[in-house]
Amino acid sequence: MPSYKAPLRDMQFILFDVLKVQDSGNAIASYAEASPDVVAAILEEAGRFCENILQPINRSGDEEGCTFEAGSVRTPQGFKEAYAKYAEGGWTGLACDPEYGGQGLTSPVNFAVEEMICSANLSFGLFPGLTHGAYNALRAHATDELKSTYLPKMVDGSWSGTMCLTEPQCGTDLGLIKTRAEPVADGSFRIHGTKIFISAGEHDLTENIVHLVLARLPDAPPGVRGISLFVCPKFLPNSDGTMGKRNALACGALEKKMGIKASPTCVMNFDGAQAWLVGAPHKGLPAMFTMMNAARLMVGIQGLGVAEAAYQGAVTYAKSRLQMRAATGTKFPDQPADPIIVHPDIRRLLMKMKAMTEGCRALALWIGHELDIAMSHPDAERREAADDLVALMTPIVKSMLTDHGFSAANDGVQVYGGHGYIREWGMEQLIRDSRITQIYEGTNGIQAMDLVGRKLSMGTGRLARRFFHPVGAYLEQMSAVPAMVEFVAPLAKAFGRLQQATLWLGKAGLANPDDAGAAATDYLRMFGLVAIGYMWCRMAETALTSNTDIFHSAKLECARFYMAKIIPETGSLLSSITAGSASLMALNEEAF
Numbered sequence: 001m002p003s004y005k006a007p008l009r010d011m012q013f014i015l016f017d018v019l020k021v022q023d024s025g026n027a028i029a030s031y032a033e034a035s036p037d038v039v040a041a042i043l044e045e046a047g048r049f050c051e052n053i054l055q056p057i058n059r060s061g062d063e064e065g066c067t068f069e070a071g072s073v074r075t076p077q078g079f080k081e082a083y084a085k086y087a088e089g090g091w092t093g094l095a096c097d098p099e100y101g102g103q104g105l106t107s108p109v110n111f112a113v114e115e116m117i118c119s120a121n122l123s124f125g126l127f128p129g130l131t132h133g134a135y136n137a138l139r140a141h142a143t144d145e146l147k148s149t150y151l152p153k154m155v156d157g158s159w160s161g162t163m164c165l166t167e168p169q170c171g172t173d174l175g176l177i178k179t180r181a182e183p184v185a186d187g188s189f190r191i192h193g194t195k196i197f198i199s200a201g202e203h204d205l206t207e208n209i210v211h212l213v214l215a216r217l218p219d220a221p222p223g224v225r226g227i228s229l230f231v232c233p234k235f236l237p238n239s240d241g242t243m244g245k246r247n248a249l250a251c252g253a254l255e256k257k258m259g260i261k262a263s264p265t266c267v268m269n270f271d272g273a274q275a276w277l278v279g280a281p282h283k284g285l286p287a288m289f290t291m292m293n294a295a296r297l298m299v300g301i302q303g304l305g306v307a308e309a310a311y312q313g314a315v316t317y318a319k320s321r322l323q324m325r326a327a328t329g330t331k332f333p334d335q336p337a338d339p340i341i342v343h344p345d346i347r348r349l350l351m352k353m354k355a356m357t358e359g360c361r362a363l364a365l366w367i368g369h370e371l372d373i374a375m376s377h378p379d380a381e382r383r384e385a386a387d388d389l390v391a392l393m394t395p396i397v398k399s400m401l402t403d404h405g406f407s408a409a410n411d412g413v414q415v416y417g418g419h420g421y422i423r424e425w426g427m428e429q430l431i432r433d434s435r436i437t438q439i440y441e442g443t444n445g446i447q448a449m450d451l452v453g454r455k456l457s458m459g460t461g462r463l464a465r466r467f468f469h470p471v472g473a474y475l476e477q478m479s480a481v482p483a484m485v486e487f488v489a490p491l492a493k494a495f496g497r498l499q500q501a502t503l504w505l506g507k508a509g510l511a512n513p514d515d516a517g518a519a520a521t522d523y524l525r526m527f528g529l530v531a532i533g534y535m536w537c538r539m540a541e542t543a544l545t546s547n548t549d550i551f552h553s554a555k556l557e558c559a560r561f562y563m564a565k566i567i568p569e570t571g572s573l574l575s576s577i578t579a580g581s582a583s584l585m586a587l588n589e590e591a592f
């Protein structure tokens with residue numbers, strides 16, 4: 001079983017040495033309170049919780065799974081106790097508004113804690129993750145009365161949240177939603193319909209479950225313009241805040257699935273369940289997007305968490321597994337063979353995992369910081385710039401980090417050879433668990449279409465300029481620093497390719513929408529590789545100016561690896577992007 005150690009040093013290096021988030025303390029109150037010492041203590045405590053409470057029930061949770069009996073769902077042994085400790089420790093309210101009992105901590109700190117939770121136990125991470133998403137949507141769009149009824153309980157962890165979008169006939173295309181909401185005289189609504197694939201739709205961790213449901217009002221226009229958002233609790237709260245009668249909704253079945261087996265994926269039947277409108281009628285989708293945008297970043301963090309766990313497992317094994325001798329001559333003559341870490345092909349896997357994981361972490365924490373600036377900075381222009389950057393980068397963070405999570409899990413299994421494929425070592429679980437992250441919250445293909453079809457053209461390219469201008473200026477500035485040239489030159493080359501691909505998309509994509517669709521996934525990856533390359537330059541720049549120890553010299557070596565072995569992929573991506581859609585679309589459908 002891989003044992004997990006929270007990567008606290010790297011998190012603190014990125015937050016305080018590279019991003020210097022503490023400087024935002026002058027402008028944003030939550031940053032003034034989150035001094036490096038305070039954050040270090042919180043991360044250390046969270047790391048201990050994940051290592052000692054969540055990781056030990058990860059494997060058993062996978063093997064036992066959830067149980068469905070007479071409409072109730074039982075989580076695997078140990079989950080209830082772990083959740084109670086999690087809520088008692090105040091972790092459910094870490095990044096929530098103090099007005100509702102939260103601790104008001106910053107997003108990057110919350111991201112770092114989420115990463116540790118998902119490294120230790122991805123299934124467990126889904127419960128508080130979804131609650132936080134539902135909290136965000138209610139806080140942004142619900143009436144004060146609804147907020148005061150629901151938010152304090154969600155923040156203290158006694159109630160959990162869900163997000164009910166998917167139906168049998170609609171996943172990506174929410175315009176096909178059939179679930180109905182009938183208005184009743186007291187101002188509430190009755191929900192009728194079936195939702196499928198609802199994570200944490202029913203379970204035994206909390207006393208109540210707050211469902212956020214997308215449904216159609218009787219006068220709804222067709223398509224996505226006719227969807228409204230409702231809050232629909234499992235138990236109806238009384239006016240004094242106590243729990244009232246059971247609502248007319250129930251879990252009809254649990255899905256049997258590939259991974260995240262300790263997270264119940266439910267069919268939810270709403271049979272006239274009482275619900276209340278959140279936000280304006282027919283404006284449910286934009287309201288749900290408040291939840292989904294934050295949730296997309298969180299799903300990216302899930303991928304990152306799995307990648308770190310896979311990397312740690314692979315390194316431990318590669319140092320201890322003895323097979324063959326190093327090609328350049330025996331390295332450990334007193335052993336019957338050398339450890340596999342001496343072999344370049346194993347190094348290739350480990351270095352790819354390390355460079356991508358640390359680069360993805362820096363990218364996520366950077367965007368987490370910008371998220372807070374977008375919400376709370378006193379300067380309106382700075383807020384708008386940050387908001388644009390977060391909107392642009394959200395599909396990139398979601399896709400790059402989840403693709404990397406799956407790829408790292410796969411590489412981790414490869415390092416273990418056959419021992420990775422069998423259950424004993426826990427590596428195959430990481431592959432099964434991480435696979436869903438590339439699918440839910442909008443598949444990664446849909447994220448790429450969001451980037452290419454919406455984000456690039458928004459504000460006539462204003463969002464894209466929020467990335468291109470500062471990175472261009474950084475490259476110019478750093479190319480004058482001799483020690484940085486080895487890092488900046490490959491990034492500049494990739495950046496040039498990204499600019500070329502963006503111009504090509506602007507022209508070809510407009511002329512033929514299939515060209516844009518065909519290029520989208522490659523383009524998102526290219527953008528992600530450049531963004532991570534930018535992060536590696538900034539980490540290298542910081543490492544060069546720090547007191548060099550093994551941590552900093554490893555950063556420099558890793559940055560060199562990234563520039564030599566990973567960022568050149570942008571060359572083949574450019575060729576594929578500009579090859580257009582003709583070769584994809586040529587084959588007649590009958591020929592498949």
Ligand SMILES: Cc1cc2nc3c(=O)[nH]c(=O)nc-3n(C[C@H](O)[C@H](O)[C@H](O)COP(=O)(O)OP(=O)(O)OC[C@H]3O[C@@H](n4cnc5c(N)ncnc54)[C@H](O)[C@@H]3O)c2cc1C
Pocket residue numbers: 163164165166170171172173196197198199200257265436439440441442443444445446449
């Ligand atoms: C374990 C699990 C947990 C989940 N949790 C939740 C939850 O809590 N709440 C919830 O509401 N849903 C949940 N989902 C549902 C999930 O969000 C959907 O499965 C996902 O959005 C994709 O929808 P779909 O499965 O219907 O695929 P489809 O929409 O049918 O898509 C099939 C394929 O076609 C592609 N595609 C579709 N349209 C286009 C297009 N225009 N261009 C290019 N490609 C396209 C997709 O990318 C995908 O590859 C969960 C699913 C699973 C398996």
